[in-house]
Each structure stands twice: as structure tokens, then as C-alpha cells.
Amino acid sequence: DFQLAPSPLLPSEQFVIGGAQSVRGYRQNVLAGDYGLRFSLEDRIILARNDANDPVFTLAPFFDMGVIWNNSDNPNKLLADNNFIAGIGLGLIWEPLDGLNFRVDYAPPLVNLNIRGNNVQDDGFYFSATYDF
16 A cells, blocks of 8 residues: 655544554554555465365464655655654454354554553554454
8 A cells, every 4th residue: 555645634534553454563554644655465374274275274474564745745754763663463363154254363563662651552452353244
């Protein structure tokens, strides 16, 4: 994903990075800017299959990274040192029934932003449950 803009943007329009659907290892929307680039690479290694040969347990190693920056006319100059983040981690996917999917990911941050807190997102753990019908 990427975003380019011809002029400074309002905060609600800016490109955000960080979180379970973006760069794992960081809290949701930890960084925002007028311009941005986000990249993820993930593999799926099937550990177990059911009788129908469908995956039941899958290991998912991944690498996520993102960078943001502002338009030169943007008055927010806080991004000078904190505009790049990256995380590497491992996910486990359990699909007990066709379409029902549970996933847990762990991703320690590779770049220290010095803004970590006591939120579970700051520890790099993510959980999701989905059902496709």
C-alpha cells in the first residue's frame, strides 16, 4: 500500500502504519503522515490437515515494514526521527471448521520508537477470529 498527496493532509486523511492489519509489532496507527508506504511478506507452512486434506494448523512467518513522511508545507515536524518501523514475527492459524479461522501473531518491533506503553499491542501480540460464509 502507498499514498501520495499534492498538499498537506488533515490527520483523518493521513496514511497510518502500525497494528495487526499493517505493521505488526506496534500499536494500531502508531505513526501517520501525508505520504506513506507499507509492505508485508508472509509465508504459509501447513502443519496439519484434516481428512478432506484442508489445512487445520498453519504456521505463518512474516515481515512487515512501513515508512511515512510529510509534505514539505506541513507544519508538523515531529517525524524527523520516527518515520520508519518494521516488525518480524510468527503467526499460528487454526481452522477447526471450514470458514472458521482463529489466528494469533507475535511480532517484536525491530525499530524502537521510545513511545511504548503498557498496552498489550505494545507487546506485539495479536489475536483474530473470522468466519467466511
